[in-house]
Structures are given as structure tokens and as C-alpha cells.
Amino acid sequence: MELVKKYRKFLMFLAIGFAYALAYPTTAHAMHIMEGMLPPKWCIFWFAVATPFFIYGLYRMYKIVNSGVPNAKVMLALCGAFVFVLSSLKLPSVTGSCSHPTGVGLGTVMFGPGVMAVLGVIVLLFQALLLAHGGLTTLGANEFSMTIVGPIVGFAVWKLCRALKVNRSVSLFLCAMFADWSTYVTTAFQLAIVFPDPNGGVGAALIKFLGIYAVTQIPLAIAEGLLTVIVYNLVISNDLWKESALQ
Amino acid sequence: MKKRTKINIILLICVILLVLIPFIFVKGSYGGSDDQGTEQIKKYDPSYKVWAHPVWTPPSGEIESLLFTVQGSLGTGVICYFIGSAHGKKKALEAKSKQEAEPKTEK
Numbered sequence: 228m229e230l231v232k233k234y235r236k237f238l239m240f241l242a243i244g245f246a247y248a249l250a251y252p253t254t255a256h257a258m259h260i261m262e263g264m265l266p267p268k269w270c271i272f273w274f275a276v277a278t279p280f281f282i283y284g285l286y287r288m289y290k291i292v293n294s295g296v297p298n299a300k301v302m303l304a305l306c307g308a309f310v311f312v313l314s315s316l317k318l319p320s321v322t323g324s325c326s327h328p329t330g331v332g333l334g335t336v337m338f339g340p341g342v343m344a345v346l347g348v349i350v351l352l353f354q355a356l357l358l359a360h361g362g363l364t365t366l367g368a369n370e371f372s373m374t375i376v377g378p379i380v381g382f383a384v385w386k387l388c389r390a391l392k393v394n395r396s397v398s399l400f401l402c403a404m405f406a407d408w409s410t411y412v413t414t415a416f417q418l419a420i421v422f423p424d425p426n427g428g429v430g431a432a433l434i435k436f437l438g439i440y441a442v443t444q445i446p447l448a449i450a451e452g453l454l455t456v457i458v459y460n461l462v463i464s465n466d467l468w469k470e471s472a473l474q
Numbered sequence: 475m476k477k478r479t480k481i482n483i484i485l486l487i488c489v490i491l492l493v494l495i496p497f498i499f500v501k502g503s504y505g506g507s508d509d510q511g512t513e514q515i516k517k518y519d520p521s522y523k524v525w526a527h528p529v530w531t532p533p534s535g536e537i538e539s540l541l542f543t544v545q546g547s548l549g550t551g552v553i554c555y556f557i558g559s560a561h562g563k564k565k566a567l568e569a570k571s572k573q574e575a576e577p578k579t580e581k
Contacts, residue, residue, distance in 0.1 A: 261512055263526035305556050311549030315542045318493050323502015324510070357541050359528035396481075418511065422518040432518060439510050450492045453485045458553065464478050465560040 259369040260414060262355070262362025269421055274367030277344070280375045284344035291338055302468055306334030307346040309458060313451060314350050320443040328451035329410050331377050332403025333458060336385055337468065340378035347374025372413035381406030395470075396456050404452035411440040 265273070291299050313330030320326055331343045351369055354360040361369050381402040388398035415436035424431035462468050496502070515522060532538035 262528045263524040264512060264515060266522075267525065301556050305553055308549040308552035312546050312553065315546035315549070317542070319496040319502075319504050321496050321500055323496070323500045323504065325504050353545060356529060357532070358538060358545075359531040362526065362528060364526045418515065422515045422522070424518055435514060436511070439514060446492050446496070450489045453489050453492075457482050457485050460478055460482055461557050462560075464476075465557055466564050467556065467560040 259351070259354075259361035259373070260365040260417065262359070263364055264362075265365050265368055265417075265421060267364075269417075270364045270367060272367075273365075273371050273417070277367045277370040277375060280341070280344045281348065281370070284341045287339065287341035288345050291342065297469075298467055302337055302462070303334075303342070303346070305462070305467075306337060306342075307349060309333045309455075310343075310346055310350050311353075313454070314354065318447050318450065320446050322443045324443055326411075326440075326443045326447055328447050328454075329373050329377055329407050330451065330455075331374060331410075332381050332399070332406045332451065332455045335378040335381045335406060336399055336402055336459070340375075340382040343378040344370065344374045368417050369414075372417065373410045376413045377406040377410040380409040396460070399459055400452040400456050402452075403455035404448045407448040407451045408441065408444055411444040412437065415440045 288303070291303065310330040313328040315327070317325045317327045329347075331347060334343050334346055348366075348370055351361055351366060351373065355362050355366060384405045385398055385402040388401055389395075393401075415433060418436045419429050419433035422432060423429040424435065463470065532541060
């Protein structure tokens, strides 16, 4: 009986959640900011913000490649490939729409946040040029949300969890999840600043854009966290990478 | 089965469930383009003019899905090659050390 009582609350919570999702079937396609959807001055602004991070990323990458740590180059390639795979997976979400994970958590944990700014751009360029997904003019803004804010947030979560002596897999899961989620929260911010609600201002627009981007992303961020842990486990258990390297 | 393998399989099942659950409980259009964000922008600022367009757009949905698959499989290939080759190396090393250890114990 106790058990049923315990689960009843949980089931009620689930039911309410689904009812909510059914009642507000927004067809959101939470992805990167599309080509031409930001005014030119904002495009320039985001490029200017992203450039120093990108240059720092190149410097970090140069150091890692020349660091002599065994398998460093292999692992860089693997982390880049992981971003490639995850951003090609458009997954369905509870909001009745599709979005894709970012995959930056793995590289962030192994090499720190700087490197992802370089690896991420390769993927963003691929999608902008070949898939009409994202865009060249909005590259700076997308770079900022996916390869700068995401990894920095993820890295902060990782460091905090490790400092609090949280289990390694759980820390990694949280890192990847928050890196993914914060990317889309940033996208919502970027759009809300440029396109405020005519009546409610930036705040109202932010809530609307968060509804489109961040809510859809929640289950996907969890899935990304789990996938990241799987790949990391495989890497460690096959002696490809020592946990202590570069930390 | 090793504990780690077990954990990985459980995690993988969780991922599959996370992907399947929306289909079972939510009826949505599951559209694949980026219309919603764009639509919302048009609502807020009807006068906004899209001033740049993609350099090249895949001519059809089929070509687009082909390119997405190429992207995904390229990445998967790289990951699986590296993990697979490391796995092989590790096994070979274990077998070698076993071989070296055995004759000594016989004597």
C-alpha cells in the first residue's frame, strides 16, 4: 500500500505534465537561429563576441596536440565526431516537435571548454552550408550559444560536482545535460533581446522563446547526458584515455 | 557480463525510452524545419525582412535526410573505429601478458 501511495503522487505528476503538453501542442522546431533571422548589427555583435573564444580555442587545441599526452589527437577527433553525430539526430520531444542535442559535453570534460569553440564551428558550418540549417550570418550567434555558453556552463557544473565529490558518471551526465540545455536557453535570450514582445517587452518574449526552445530540449538534454556517459565509459574502459590526463 | 557493460546497456535503454515516450503520449506534428521560431519572430516584428538566405538548400527532403545521415554516420564511424581499435589493442596486450605469465607458472 505504501508503495502505491508513493507512486500515485508520481503518476499524478506525470499525468498533469502530459495533459499540459497535450493542451498546448506548440509545434516548436527548436534548433539554431536560421539564416538571416538576426539583423546585421546583431550578427556582427555576436561574431565579435565569439571571435576571442574561437582564437583561444585554437590556442588550446595547438597546446593539446603538441602536449604529447597519449591519444590526445585521437580523442580530439572522437569528441568532434561525437558533436557531429549528436547534432545530426533530430529527436522527438514531449512538446510534439523535434530538436537535436549538441554533444559538446564530452569534449568539455576531456579538454576543457575552449576546444569546443573550434570543434563546434566545423559542425555548424557543415549544417549551414550543406543542410540550410542554421546560417552563415547567424554563425556567430549560434557559435556563442552552442560552443561557448554550453561548454562553459557544462564545465562549471562538472567542476562543481567533482568538488562536491559527486560520482564521476553522475557529474558527467549533469555536465552534458546542462551544456545542452543552456545552449537553447541562450538561443531564447538571443532572440528575445532582438525581437521583444510589442506589449510585454523582452520578458514576455523571453518566456515565449523559452517555451519554444528550452522546454522541448529538456528530455533531449537528459538523453544527451546518458549517451555521453555511455561513450565516456567505453573510452575509459578500453584504455583510450586516462581520467587524470590534462585535468 | 561486466558491470560497466550492464550499466551501458541500461543507459541505452533509457535513451530509447526517452525518444519513444513522446510518440506514445503526445500527438504532435514532429515537423523538421525551423518554422516555429521564425513564425514567432514574424508575430513580434511583422516588418522584419529576412535579409540573407541559405547559400544552398538541399533540393528535396530525401537529399536533406541523406546529408544528415552522412553527417551522423561519418561521426559514428570515427567513434567506433577508435573505440574498436583500442579494444583490440587492449585484448592483444592482455593475451600477450597471459602468454608470458603461463610458462613461468608451469616451471
